[in-house]
Amino acid sequence: MKFFGPNRPHNLMTVGFSEFNDRQYAVYDDRKVSEPLAINKLDGVSNVAILHYDDTINTLYVTDKGSRSWH
Numbered sequence: 001m002k003f004f005g006p007n008r009p010h011n012l013m014t015v016g017f018s019e020f021n022d023r024q025y026a027v028y029d030d031r032k033v034s035e036p037l038a039i040n041k042l043d044g045v046s047n048v049a050i051l052h053y054d055d056t057i058n059t060l061y062v063t064d065k066g067s068r069s070w071h
Contacts, residue, residue, distance in 0.1 A: 024042055047065060
């Protein structure tokens with residue numbers, strides 16, 4: 001789970017797997033976590049995703065161990 005920073009203080013992002021084993025991410029408002037704001041597919045890779053937020057440029061990176069690409 002990652003926090004989106006000062007511009008979006010109530011947004012959280014999670015990464016996991018769908019029922020079809022595709023990696024997906026979901027964005028939530030921490031004041032109402034029962035309903036996601038968005039759920040989207042990342043890719044079909046089976047590695048666990050790692051989130052990194054760079055607050056100096058307000059960018060959230062998604063990668064995995066051993067990967068050479070960023071999403």
